[in-house]
Amino acid sequence: MRLAGRELTVRIEGRTLLERVGIEAHGGELLGLIGPNGAGKSTLLRVLAGLQEAESGEVVCDGEPLGRLRPRERARRIAYLPQDGEVHWPLQVETMVALGRLPHRRVWGAHEERDRAAVEKALVAAGVAGLRRRRVSTLSGGERMRALLARALAVEAPVLLADEPVAALDPYHQLAVMELLHEAAGRGTAVVVVLHDLGLAARFCDRLVLLHEGRLLAAGPPEAVLAEDKLRRAYRVTSLRWRHEGRDCIVPWQRCDGDATVGS
Amino acid sequence: MLLRKLPMAVERVPPRLLSGLLALAVLLLLVGSAATGRVTLPLLAAMGEIAAGQSTPGSIILLELRLPRALLGGLVGASLGLAGAAMQGLLRNPLAEPGVVGVSGLAAFGAVVAFYTGLSARFAYALPLGGIAGAFAAVALLYALAGRRGGLLSLVLAGMALNSLAGALTALALNLSPNPYASFEIVFWLMGSLADRSLGMVALAAPPMLLGWLLLARAGPALDALSLGEDTARSLGFDLGRVRLRIIMATALAVGAAVAVAGVIGFVGLVVPHLLRPLVGHRPGRLLLPSALGGAVLVLAADIAIRLLATGPELKLGVLTALLGAPFFLWLVVRLRGEEG
Numbered sequence: 001m002r003l004a005g006r007e008l009t010v011r012i013e014g015r016t017l018l019e020r021v022g023i024e025a026h027g028g029e030l031l032g033l034i035g036p037n038g039a040g041k042s043t044l045l046r047v048l049a050g051l052q053e054a055e056s057g058e059v060v061c062d063g064e065p066l067g068r069l070r071p072r073e074r075a076r077r078i079a080y081l082p083q084d085g086e087v088h089w090p091l092q093v094e095t096m097v098a099l100g101r102l103p104h105r106r107v108w109g110a111h112e113e114r115d116r117a118a119v120e121k122a123l124v125a126a127g128v129a130g131l132r133r134r135r136v137s138t139l140s141g142g143e144r145m146r147a148l149l150a151r152a153l154a155v156e157a158p159v160l161l162a163d164e165p166v167a168a169l170d171p172y173h174q175l176a177v178m179e180l181l182h183e184a185a186g187r188g189t190a191v192v193v194v195l196h197d198l199g200l201a202a203r204f205c206d207r208l209v210l211l212h213e214g215r216l217l218a219a220g221p222p223e224a225v226l227a228e229d230k231l232r233r234a235y236r237v238t239s240l241r242w243r244h245e246g247r248d249c250i251v252p253w254q255r256c257d258g259d260a261t262v263g264s
Numbered sequence: 265m266l267l268r269k270l271p272m273a274v275e276r277v278p279p280r281l282l283s284g285l286l287a288l289a290v291l292l293l294l295v296g297s298a299a300t301g302r303v304t305l306p307l308l309a310a311m312g313e314i315a316a317g318q319s320t321p322g323s324i325i326l327l328e329l330r331l332p333r334a335l336l337g338g339l340v341g342a343s344l345g346l347a348g349a350a351m352q353g354l355l356r357n358p359l360a361e362p363g364v365v366g367v368s369g370l371a372a373f374g375a376v377v378a379f380y381t382g383l384s385a386r387f388a389y390a391l392p393l394g395g396i397a398g399a400f401a402a403v404a405l406l407y408a409l410a411g412r413r414g415g416l417l418s419l420v421l422a423g424m425a426l427n428s429l430a431g432a433l434t435a436l437a438l439n440l441s442p443n444p445y446a447s448f449e450i451v452f453w454l455m456g457s458l459a460d461r462s463l464g465m466v467a468l469a470a471p472p473m474l475l476g477w478l479l480l481a482r483a484g485p486a487l488d489a490l491s492l493g494e495d496t497a498r499s500l501g502f503d504l505g506r507v508r509l510r511i512i513m514a515t516a517l518a519v520g521a522a523v524a525v526a527g528v529i530g531f532v533g534l535v536v537p538h539l540l541r542p543l544v545g546h547r548p549g550r551l552l553l554p555s556a557l558g559g560a561v562l563v564l565a566a567d568i569a570i571r572l573l574a575t576g577p578e579l580k581l582g583v584l585t586a587l588l589g590a591p592f593f594l595w596l597v598v599r600l601r602g603e604e605g
Contacts, residue, residue: 095546
């Protein structure tokens with residue numbers, strides 16, 4: 001499975017949100033989408049999910065332009081987890097997760113066995129099988145995010161797009177969710193995740209795409225994309241970095257504007 | 265809070281059992297409604313006379329008074345219950361009810377216009393069409409004002425504005441009416457009642473209602489998906505533009521036709537889906553059929569009750585549902601506010 005965006009440009013009310021951005025996600029790979037606030041990460045993810053039209057450029061899913069797929073077919077190929085993760089009724093976790101099977105529904109309700117198996121697998125994979133009877137509204141932030149992720153996993157789509165799934169979580173649950181996404185990639189899914197935490201991006205992602213003011217600033221392996229000069233330019237921060245267990249560790253340390261470090 | 269404490273087993277009522285029981289209740293109440301009235305009617309004998317083509321007092325009462333009243337009770341109740349459940353699913357808001365948010369009010373205004381302009385006298389379908397046009401305008405406006413985010417407050421405020429608008433427009437029509445007796449009649453009609461309707465009225469209202477039901481019959485999965493928000497619903501393969509249009513049209517057809525023949529019968533679409541929601545695991549899609557049946561049960565039962573209550577002039581059905589529904593609505597608002605805060 002390969003999801004590719006080419007030369008994507010999005011303008012809304014005269015503002016350019018994305019300008020000629022290219023991106024490629026492959027099956028079996030965890031791709032991190034990083035960049036400062038307003039860089040266009042969520043917009044790019046929505047374009048890849050087919051939720052936002054690009055003014056120019058196209059998204060191609062396994063050789064087929066996304067715009068030419070019927071909504072249901074697109075839904076079977078691409079699972080999308082939005083940033084806010086609203087759940088409007090006091091649904092039980094299992095019921096909510098089962099909504100991920102909607103793209104596979106048949107008029108006469110066939111495939112029920114397969115649906116049940118997919119929901120069960122997703123509940124177990126996300127570690128929320130024990131919470132299946134709980135109402136989503138009573139879950140903690142971390143439990144809730146894992147349940148929402150289980151909903152996206154239940155689609156069993158070859159592509160999974162997740163918008164800031166760890167933003168509001170404590171470190172334990174951040175690691176748990178990142179491990180989950182990593183495992184999903186390990187099972188062959190193409191996972192694209194929007195991240196704010198550079199440490200998690202360095203630790204878990206196979207490749208990173210760095211956006212800055214709607215443009216692609218860098219793409220490639222984490223150690224290349226998270227280079228000091230690129231972070232200075234995109235985020236206006238300096239960072240501490242070291243190696244641990246063969247991976248880069250990175251902690252943003254100080255604000256800087258241009259070459260002058262702020263506050264020192 | 266109370267509903268949260270109910271045992272989880274309550275959530276697992278098999279959908280077919282629930283709908284079966286409600287359908288049975290509808291049938292019994294239809295018979296009960298036909299049997300209830302000022303004179304005691306031997307139902308079987310009267311039916312036999314109708315079948316034999318005899319014109320006896322019993323057969324006339326059954327055919328021209330009781331039967332239309334019972335049928336309309338079922339049709340109107342089902343339409344209101346279904347419309348309430350559908351609007352709540354679309355707007356993701358348990359307070360969205362045709363009467364509360366002004367849809368019935370504008371439908372009533374549409375019907376009043378059809379009546380006053382004399383259109384309905386020349387062309388019988390003008391009455392339901394007027395109601396449907398008013399309801400459509402209301403649901404579309406409501407969606408534009410409060411649909412996107414599904415906030416509680418914006419919906420209630422938008423509904424308040426629509427209700428005031430409908431009230432003002434209807435008052436204007438009554439105010440300008442050259443014939444005070446006709447306005448008097450309209451005021452009574454607005455209170456909502458199933459009394460003294462003919463089979464012709466049933467034939468007028470049934471087709472648009474059934475069309476509305478049909479449009480909603482396959483909206484369940486989309487409503488389920490919408491409980492996760494619009495973006496997720498689209499990512500699950502739903503064309504939201506079409507879903508919205510379908511539900512808005514269906515609601516307008518059902519509510520507009522119901523109001524055109526029965527006046528404003530409020531709160532049915534609020535109370536019924538709310539009571540049934542826990543029994544279907546809170547899934548908005550699964551709520552549609554039970555709400556339609558439950559709406560029929562409630563309206564038929566209430567309409568039987570006002571005939572059994574020996575008040576001087578018969579209590580209007582809309583007055584009874586409002587008396588029971590308004591406190592329920594208040595209670596729900598207080599509870600939801602507690603959950604939001």
